[in-house]
Amino acid sequence: xxxxxxxxxxxxxxxxxxxxxxxxxxxxxxxxxxxxxxxxxxxxxxxxxxxxxxxxxxxxxxxxxxxxxxxxxxxxxxxxxxxxxxxxxxxxxxxxxxxxxxxxxxxxxxxxxxxxxxxxxxxxxxxxxxxxxxxxxxxxxxxxxxxxxxxxxxxxxxxxxxxxxxxxxxxxxxxxxxxxxxxxxxxxxxxxxxxxxxxxxxxxxxxxxxxxxxxxxxxxxxxxxxxxxxxxxxxxxxxxxxxxxxxxxxxxxxxxxx
Amino acid sequence: xxxxxxxxxxxxxxxxxxxxxxxxxxxxxxxxxxxxxxxxxxxxxxxxxxxxxxxxxxxxxxxxxxxxxxxxxxxxxxxxxxxxxxxxxxxxxxxxxxxxxxxxxxxxxxxxxxxxxxxxxxxxxxxxxxxxxxxxxxxxxxxxxxxxxxxxxxxxxxxxxxxxxxxxxxxxxxxxxxxxxxxxxxxxxxxxxxxxxxxxxxxxxxxxxxxxxxxxxxxxxxxxxxxxxxxxxxxxxxxxxxxxxxxxxxxxxxxxxxxxxxxxxxxxxxxxxxxxxxxxxxxxxxxxxxxxxxxxxxxxxxxxxxxxxxxxxxxxxxxxxxxxxxxxxxxxxxxxxxxxxxxxxxxxxxxxxxxxxxxxxxxxxxxxxxxxxxxxxxxxxxxxxxxxxxxxxxxxxxxxxxxxxxxxxxxxxxxxxxxxxxxxxxxxxxxxxxxxxxxx
Numbered sequence: 034x035x036x037x038x039x040x041x042x043x044x045x046x047x048x049x050x051x052x053x054x055x056x057x058x059x060x061x062x063x064x065x066x067x068x069x070x071x072x073x074x075x076x077x078x079x080x081x082x083x084x085x086x087x088x089x090x091x092x093x094x095x096x097x098x099x100x101x102x103x104x105x106x107x108x109x110x111x112x113x114x115x116x117x118x119x120x121x122x123x124x125x126x127x128x129x130x131x132x133x134x135x136x137x138x139x140x141x142x143x144x145x146x147x148x149x150x151x152x153x154x155x156x157x158x159x160x161x162x163x164x165x166x167x168x169x170x171x172x173x174x175x176x177x178x179x180x181x182x183x184x185x186x187x188x189x190x191x192x193x194x195x196x197x198x199x200x201x202x203x204x205x206x207x208x209x210x211x212x213x214x215x216x217x218x219x220x221x222x223x224x225x226x227x228x229x230x231x232x233x234x235x236x237x238x239x240x241x242x243x244x245x246x247x248x249x250x251x252x253x254x255x256x257x258x259x260x261x262x263x264x265x266x267x268x269x270x271x272x273x274x275x276x277x278x279x280x281x282x283x284x285x286x287x288x289x290x291x
Numbered sequence: 292x293x294x295x296x297x298x299x300x301x302x303x304x305x306x307x308x309x310x311x312x313x314x315x316x317x318x319x320x321x322x323x324x325x326x327x328x329x330x331x332x333x334x335x336x337x338x339x340x341x342x343x344x345x346x347x348x349x350x351x352x353x354x355x356x357x358x359x360x361x362x363x364x365x366x367x368x369x370x371x372x373x374x375x376x377x378x379x380x381x382x383x384x385x386x387x388x389x390x391x392x393x394x395x396x397x398x399x400x401x402x403x404x405x406x407x408x409x410x411x412x413x414x415x416x417x418x419x420x421x422x423x424x425x426x427x428x429x430x431x432x433x434x435x436x437x438x439x440x441x442x443x444x445x446x447x448x449x450x451x452x453x454x455x456x457x458x459x460x461x462x463x464x465x466x467x468x469x470x471x472x473x474x475x476x477x478x479x480x481x482x483x484x485x486x487x488x489x490x491x492x493x494x495x496x497x498x499x500x501x502x503x504x505x506x507x508x509x510x511x512x513x514x515x516x517x518x519x520x521x522x523x524x525x526x527x528x529x530x531x532x533x534x535x536x537x538x539x540x541x542x543x544x545x546x547x548x549x550x551x552x553x554x555x556x557x558x559x560x561x562x563x564x565x566x567x568x569x570x571x572x573x574x575x576x577x578x579x580x581x582x583x584x585x586x587x588x589x590x591x592x593x594x595x596x597x598x599x600x601x602x603x604x605x606x607x608x609x610x611x612x613x614x615x616x617x618x619x620x621x622x623x624x625x626x627x628x629x630x631x632x633x634x635x636x637x638x639x640x641x642x643x644x645x646x647x648x649x650x651x652x653x654x655x656x657x658x659x660x661x662x663x664x665x666x667x668x669x670x671x672x673x674x675x676x677x678x679x680x681x682x683x684x685x686x687x688x689x690x691x692x693x694x695x696x697x698x699x700x701x702x703x704x705x706x707x708x709x710x711x712x713x714x715x716x717x718x719x720x721x722x723x724x725x726x727x728x729x730x731x
Contacts, residue, residue, distance in 0.1 A: 048342060049365075050362050050363060050364050050365040050368075051364070051365045051366060051716075052362075052364075052365020052366070052368070052458040052459060053365065053458075055365045055366060055409075055458060056458060058409065058413065059443075059444075059447055059457060059458070061440040061441065061443055061444035061447070062440075062444070064440060065426075065429055065433070065436070065437070065440075068426045068429070073426065079413070079414070079424055079425070079426075080423050080424030080426065081417075081423040081424065081707075082423035082424060082427075098341075098342075127342075127362070128342070128344075128347065128359060128362045129342040129343065129347070131347040132343055132346075132347065135346075135347075139346070153341060157342075173362065173459065174365060174456075174458040174459055229456075230456075232455050232456055232461045233455070233461050233469075235455070235470075236455050236461060236462045236468075236469040236470040237469050237470045238461060238462070238464075238469040238470075241358070243459070268352075271351060271352065271355065275355075275358075275359070276362065
């Protein structure tokens with residue numbers, strides 16, 4: 034029998050909080066099995082060992098915020114057979130994309146005494162703005178079971194089963210009482226992609242959109258409902274402008290309420 | 292991405308660099324230049340790109356701060372959620388009930404367990420065994436790694452039961468919680484926490500048997516201190532040099548310095564007394580007497596006295612604190628009654644407030660000013676790794692000076708290990724690491 038080469042997995046970090054790659058280490062029950070199934074070739078948060086590319090699968094966390102980032106992601110793309118972005122930073126620019134709505138120099142001078150020491154781009158942008166991406170896994174942070182599904186699907190040559198429907202569908206499936214209907218609490222669930230595990234509505238909290246826009250979201254209609262529930266324009270703007278502020282439908286809707 | 296070059300047969304002059312430090316959270320580098328047997332330059336760089344949290348918070352409602360600042364760090368989001376919440380409550384005159392305070396402490400114990408075990412067992416322990424990572428350790432001693440993973444999972448499960456999610460919890464808000472967790476779900480943690488205390492004890496004793504490099508430093512230890520308990524989520528700011536201040540006096544004693552080689556602002560004491568230490572060793576040295584009898588007993592068996600000045604032994608202190616966190620979480624879980632209401636009422640308005648908690652890596656300080664509507668005018672966040680950065684550089688200097696004869700690769704690894712003593716969260720300090728030692 035011919036020995037089968039283990040697929041080489043690399044985990045890359047750009048501008049981010051590390052929470053999404055931590056989700057891989059948080060698969061406590063599965064981590065050693067994953068490590069048996071793949072060769073962890075590059076994962077700086079977990080290991081000193083580094084294996085040279087090419088890589089079968091690259092998981093990319095974080096957004097592009099420096100000129101060096103652009104050079105680095107292009108190099109990673111060239112070395113990767115399959116490139117998957119994980120989390121809101123990599124798929125939409127993350128919370129740091131709030132800078133896209135302001136002048137970045139104002140941000141630097143607000144935080145740093147010596148602005149000239151800081152090298153940064155004016156915007157925080159998702160990975161797919163710079164290189165082709167094979168699959169985007171949403172969430173701030175990602176759901177670890179969805180991550181395992183994506184890695185498993187790739188290793189077995191099938192498409193990952195990751196639903197693109199709205200959070201509302203998840204609430205109905207779980208029998209969770211609608212916070213907007215029952216409490217009048219403005220909720221982003223109707224326009225937000227499911228996948229978190231029905232978290233916020235289960236604790237009587239409105240969905241705050243951390244999985245980003247679902248397919249074809251009607252944000253304008255939902256914003257109208259928010260107005261009817263007494264939410265003023267600055268609050269509607271800020272509601273759409275958080276962890277997925279850079280995702281096109283949310284960006285557009287937030288700018289409609291400037 | 293590291294290299295070491297020795298110029299000249301004598302190795303008198305050389306540079307050691309680590310361009311991208313592994314097994315830390317975030318990105319950083321180290322540069323050391325040695326000439327004529329003396330260290331000429333040490334720079335511990337943080338090149339994690341800046342994300343400008345303090346700027347992007349401006350204009351947002353006070354209620355947004357906990358969830359937004361949580362995204363500073365995926366390993367210790369509770370530290371940010373809690374610090375921001377306390378600061379907002381201070382600004383708006385909100386006093387959450389003692390039951391809400393207890394539930395917050397229970398949640399925070401979950402973060403200490405999860406973060407400490409991740410660092411000590413998965414990231415730091417391989418240094419003492421000459422291994423690249425915990426997966427290699429799993430090949431030689433799978434049972435230890437499995438025990439550590441199960442303990443880490445217990446921490447995460449506390450975060451899920453109380454906070455709704457392990458990374459970036461959703462059930463927390465200014466004033467308290469959205470929903471009080473069901474008593475049955477909290478009660479179900481109790482047996483696992485009894486197991487957790489035993490597991491933490493086993494790991495503390497195992498790590499206590501490591502061969503620790505011979506290095507000590509007379510640290511200025513800064514931590515919180517609470518009158519009744521080992522400080523985690525609340526207290527006054529104290530040091531082992533006699534400092535004892537309210538949070539509002541922070542800026543009278545501490546400042547931040549922006550240096551060219553780092554995107555993290557350096558924490559400094561305004562009296563010019565030099566670097567200071569925050570984190571497990573600082574807490575242990577300042578508040579040892581408030582640890583449980585069992586935690587102190589295990590500390591002694593694991594080779595620790597009441598004061599620890601060897602930074603490599605921080606791995607043992609972390610496990611002693613993990614043991615304490617399991618005991619404390621058990622106490623809180625057994626006494627749990629759902630707070631009613633789950634959150635105190637909060638009326639938006641103007642104000643200024645301070646919040647500080649003991650993140651796993653050390654004190655994490657928040658200060659906000661709010662306008663009449665309750666929107667953030669200014670935000671100042673001083674994370675633990677930024678405060679430790681000057682002390683890390685000072686330790687590196689001492690370690691390199693004491694080990695000048697060591698082969699470059701060994702010295703490089705020793706330097707990396709020295710930095711990992713601090714469990715540096717580089718993501719949070721940016722506002723971390725690549726090692727270069729230059730001998731010329």
